[in-house]
Amino acid sequence: MSRLLGSRWTMLIIHHLREPRRYCELQALVGDVNPATFTQRLRLLEQQGLIVRREDPENSRHVEYALTVQGTELLPILDELAAWARKWLLQGA
Template sequence: MDQLCPRFEKAMVLLSTRWVGLILFELLKGAKRFSEMEADLPISGRLLSDRLKLLEKEGIVERNIYSEFPVRIEYTLSEKGKALEPVIKDIQRWAEEYVSADDAADNEVK
């Protein structure tokens, strides 16, 4: 159990980092370009870039560069990232059952 606690704590810190959950939720739908995610999420481009770099560093997100003109860059979940799908889906189900619309509205970005 001593080995599990630091890993669990690191996972919780990573997943609770602001916007990480929503970025992962978006990428569960499939490959996305930066501009698509920026349009779909209420987050600045700079912060989105920082979060994607963090997730890429952790091996959860892959950045795929296609040599076209203009160059196309897409982000996808790695196998490690795809392994989070049941966790994210369970959180979604839990939220739908236990988090009221009023509670959710209290957390909206103004």
């Protein structure tokens, strides 16, 4: 789990899943990530129980991702890390 959370893009994906999002919307928010890498991160997050993947019953091509309870519990930690970074890393920038 620690390797997954420390992997590039993982925390950004979790951050942007504060509300459920479709694949393309989430990928656009995350930014310049290779599609294969992005899909791999989503699968790993799903396997670890941090996110859930839901298909639209009317159109299986429409997929939505959302945080699980376990994933949602990471949000306050991410917020604290962001506050720390603003205070200590961006002071002199």
